[in-house]
Amino acid sequence: MAGKKSAFEFMMGNARKGSSKEKGCPSASLAEKAKEVIKESVKETIKEEADEKMEDISVMDIDVKMEDKKVITSSTTDSVAPSTKEAKRKGRPPASSVAKAKQVVKESETATIKEEVDAKMEEKKVVASTAAEAVVLLTKKETDFDPEAAAFWKPGQPVPFLFLASALDIISDESGRLAMTNILCNVFRTVIATTPKDLLAVVTLSANRIAPAHEGVELGIGDAAIVRVLTEAYGRKADQIKAQMKTLGDLGLVAKASRTSQRTMFKSQPLTCAKVLDTFREIAKDSGNQSQDRKRGRMKALLVAATECEPLYLVRLLQSKLRIGLAEKTVLAALAHAAVLSEVPRVPANQLTARLEEAEEIMKETYSVLPIYEKIISAILEHGIRKLPEVCNFTLGIPVGPMLAKPTTGVSEVLNKFQDMEFSCEYKYDGERAQVHYLQGGTIEIYSRNAEHNTGKFPDIVAAMPRCMKTGTETYVLDCEVVAYDREKNKILPFQVLSTRARKGVVLSDIKIQVCLFAFDLLYLNGRPLLKEQLNVRRELLYSSFQEIPGEFQFATAKNSNDLEEIQKFLEDAINDSCEGLIVKTLSKDATYEPAKRSNNWLKLKKDYMNTGGGDSLDLVPIGAFYGRGKRVGVYGAFLLACYDEDREEFQSICKIGTGFTEAVLEERSVTLKNHVIPQPRSYYRYGETIGVDVWFEDVEVWEVKAADLSISPVHRAAVGLVDPNKGISLRFPRLMRLREDKTPVEATSAQQVAEMYRAQKINHGHGGDADDDDD
Ligand SMILES: Nc1ncnc2c1ncn2[C@@H]1O[C@H](COP(=O)(O)OP(=O)(O)OP(=O)(O)O)[C@@H](O)[C@H]1O
Ligand SMILES: [Mg+2]
Numbered sequence: 089m090a091g092k093k094s095a096f097e098f099m100m101g102n103a104r105k106g107s108s109k110e111k112g113c114p115s116a117s118l119a120e121k122a123k124e125v126i127k128e129s130v131k132e133t134i135k136e137e138a139d140e141k142m143e144d145i146s147v148m149d150i151d152v153k154m155e156d157k158k159v160i161t162s163s164t165t166d167s168v169a170p171s172t173k174e175a176k177r178k179g180r181p182p183a184s185s186v187a188k189a190k191q192v193v194k195e196s197e198t199a200t201i202k203e204e205v206d207a208k209m210e211e212k213k214v215v216a217s218t219a220a221e222a223v224v225l226l227t228k229k230e231t232d233f234d235p236e237a238a239a240f241w242k243p244g245q246p247v248p249f250l251f252l253a254s255a256l257d258i259i260s261d262e263s264g265r266l267a268m269t270n271i272l273c274n275v276f277r278t279v280i281a282t283t284p285k286d287l288l289a290v291v292t293l294s295a296n297r298i299a300p301a302h303e304g305v306e307l308g309i310g311d312a313a314i315v316r317v318l319t320e321a322y323g324r325k326a327d328q329i330k331a332q333m334k335t336l337g338d339l340g341l342v343a344k345a346s347r348t349s350q351r352t353m354f355k356s357q358p359l360t361c362a363k364v365l366d367t368f369r370e371i372a373k374d375s376g377n378q379s380q381d382r383k384r385g386r387m388k389a390l391l392v393a394a395t396e397c398e399p400l401y402l403v404r405l406l407q408s409k410l411r412i413g414l415a416e417k418t419v420l421a422a423l424a425h426a427a428v429l430s431e432v433p434r435v436p437a438n439q440l441t442a443r444l445e446e447a448e449e450i451m452k453e454t455y456s457v458l459p460i461y462e463k464i465i466s467a468i469l470e471h472g473i474r475k476l477p478e479v480c481n482f483t484l485g486i487p488v489g490p491m492l493a494k495p496t497t498g499v500s501e502v503l504n505k506f507q508d509m510e511f512s513c514e515y516k517y518d519g520e521r522a523q524v525h526y527l528q529g530g531t532i533e534i535y536s537r538n539a540e541h542n543t544g545k546f547p548d549i550v551a552a553m554p555r556c557m558k559t560g561t562e563t564y565v566l567d568c569e570v571v572a573y574d575r576e577k578n579k580i581l582p583f584q585v586l587s588t589r590a591r592k593g594v595v596l597s598d599i600k601i602q603v604c605l606f607a608f609d610l611l612y613l614n615g616r617p618l619l620k621e622q623l624n625v626r627r628e629l630l631y632s633s634f635q636e637i638p639g640e641f642q643f644a645t646a647k648n649s650n651d652l653e654e655i656q657k658f659l660e661d662a663i664n665d666s667c668e669g670l671i672v673k674t675l676s677k678d679a680t681y682e683p684a685k686r687s688n689n690w691l692k693l694k695k696d697y698m699n700t701g702g703g704d705s706l707d708l709v710p711i712g713a714f715y716g717r718g719k720r721v722g723v724y725g726a727f728l729l730a731c732y733d734e735d736r737e738e739f740q741s742i743c744k745i746g747t748g749f750t751e752a753v754l755e756e757r758s759v760t761l762k763n764h765v766i767p768q769p770r771s772y773y774r775y776g777e778t779i780g781v782d783v784w785f786e787d788v789e790v791w792e793v794k795a796a797d798l799s800i801s802p803v804h805r806a807a808v809g810l811v812d813p814n815k816g817i818s819l820r821f822p823r824l825m826r827l828r829e830d831k832t833p834v835e836a837t838s839a840q841q842v843a844e845m846y847r848a849q850k851i852n853h854g855h856g857g858d859a860d861d862d863d864d
């Protein structure tokens with residue numbers, strides 16, 4: 089990107105001219121102090137400006153302006169209003185009313201005055217000279233924010249890592265997607281306005297990535313290695329560090345504390361975002377002889393140079409866990425906002441809301457077909473966000489976010505939802521999602537639901553692919569489900585069997601568990617993306633380009649029918665054939681492939697929804713546990729589970745669970761989670777105070793759980809505010825089904841989904857006449 093300077097012209101308009109701001113080094117002054125200082129100076133400015141204004145703006149002017157703008161009248165303005173009106177009538181302001189009006193001006197939060205002052209401030213530039221000061225500016229509303237002011241480095245110079253770390257630090261105090269988006273948007277705009285070539289590094293680090301997911305570049309640094317680096321970097325004993333880890337619960341905090349208590353002999357060069365990301369990549373890519381030593385050496389160099397809150401975020405980034413409740417979705421939204429707000433000429437105020445919404449949507453869609461920040465960011469800087477869909481397209485070899493299905497409670501609901509639509513029912517196989525990319529020259533990549541490389545797990549599929557292609561089929565992307573398969577009995581095996589296969593580096597000749605690939609969609613064929621085609625077209629191409637090999641590669645069994653009884657029968661067949669149920673899909677209208685979307689055009693129909701009345705299973709995160717008693721001494725007796733609220737970016741407790749565990753599973757989960765005990769719940773956990781858990785865990789894994797039903801709860805916080813303003817929802821009689829290794833905690837069932845399930849259940853019960861009294 090460096091060679092493309094002129095390409096940035098699009099956004100850089102005036103920003104490139106640079107300014108002669110005085111910049112200092114980030115000092116260690118407390119954020120609080122700085123906040124005060126800036127508040128004072130802003131107040132001063134406003135006061136001065138307002139006083140000056142008063143000399144030439146007549147009271148009448150103010151009155152008129154205030155009326156124009158429908159100013160929110162505070163009690164002061166109320167009391168003053170009559171006298172200003174009176175003055176207006178008389179044509180000349182009396183002295184006392186001028187004084188009062190001055191007060192109005194100073195005290196009321198009128199848009200009028202603030203705008204004028206803001207405009208002035210922009211000319212004068214309240215400029216941050218330290219990270220602590222920058223942080224205060226970053227909390228300003230997007231629309232009031234001056235992107236150049238928050239930079240305490242010169243335009244064109246590398247963005248200091250301290251800038252990002254400080255921003256992450258204030259984000260950690262926020263809960264709520266909007267506030268986080270706002271701060272992060274301001275961060276990105278600052279970078280765009282000063283050093284756009286660092287935007288990629290800043291965004292990538294904010295998203296807690298070092299490379300796109302599908303590249304499979306992982307830092308893979310264990311806590312033991314970090315402890316050792318801390319001893320070396322900060323001259324502390326490993327025992328001390330481990331002890332402190334127990335009280336602070338987070339190696340990042342230990343690093344920060346170590347740094348603060350250490351006397352620095354000399355001042356290192358400040359860290360930059362680009363340097364940090366580069367070093368992370370070097371660490372990830374290094375392998376082989378003595379690579380561990382080299383990795384530690386690199387980490388040490390970073391930690392030695394780190395100051396203030398930098399060690400905290402360096403360590404957490406190294407652990408690939410920021411722990412501030414910032415989801416990638418927010419990073420994308422913030423980037424979208426930043427792109428719009430950095431446009432030159434500026435987007436007119438009356439169009440802004442619509443443009444921001446549009447941009448968020450564009451960003452989400454683009455990222456779902458091309459999850460590569462490098463491409464997205466260079467396209468934004470060069471062409472603006474509106475051009476993204478044109479420039480950043482589906483690309484063979486890069487995984488598309490898988491389309492997802494909505495749960496339904498029975499065939500009649502399906503028929504209801506798909507009235508007057510052509511649709512098709514397919515067997516719903518219970519295995520693992522696989523997106524198979526066949527590249528020019530025969531290279532094959534298999535991606536998981538999470539866009540992770542799964543090629544090494546399925547060498548047998550790789551070997552089978554060429555045999556199921558018809559002549560003329562050259563490049564393609566298939567959407568499939570892999571299931572374990574007994575080729576002698578011609579039978580699909582349960583999911584549990586599949587999950588015993590090793591995850592990486594499987595050798596063809598060692599394979600004991602055979603799999604069959606069930607293909608249900610074709611997203612790309614011979615150079616042509618098919619995402620925008622209707623399902624019937626995609627399916628025809630699928631059938632005509634591939635041939636089945638029984639037990640190895642088959643098409644998902646499908647039936648096009650809209651007869652209730654026929655579908656019911658097909659569902660029974662699916663269950664008898666060891667499937668979970670059906671997925672019902674629109675066929676010829678509203679039937680495009682919607683990447684990464686839980687679409688209304690795919691409905692899942694599982695047999696057990698109807699029998700138990702419990703609806704779909706949920707994927708939940710264990711955030712705490714209760715000590716075991718009796719037979720369960722030494723392991724945990726029960727766990728506290730949470731769903732994930734995507735808007736508030738928090739985990740909300742939904743139930744206590746102690747059922748569905750075999751002894752072995754309980755032991756396994758207990759052992760794993762013991763390594764993730766934290767002394768305090770995370771700031772982004774919500775739970776009733778009366779729950780009384782014995783230990784808290786980090787949010788690290790996802791469990792699939794089934795329940796009898798959902799009910800309103802005074803204790804749990806799931807979906808609070810969505811169904812009941814103050815109460816949450818809880819699960820009744822939850823039992824563990826399995827560990828979901830293909831989901832990360834933020835992919836757990838969302839609060840919104842919990843609310844939907846609760847409502848669907850009510851409707852269902854209403855129809856069935858067996859309404860659950862507990863729910864009302
Ligand atoms: N014919 C099919 N069409 C589409 N998906 C299928 C099909 N057969 C099996 N699947 C699998 O079913 C999944 C969707 O239903 P499932 O209830 O298993 O979702 P999940 O993985 O639990 O995720 P979530 O609950 O978040 O939707 C798909 O992601 C896919 O892996
Ligand atoms: Mg599944």
Ligand SMILES: [Mg+2]
Pocket residue numbers: 704705706707
């Ligand atoms: Mg599910």
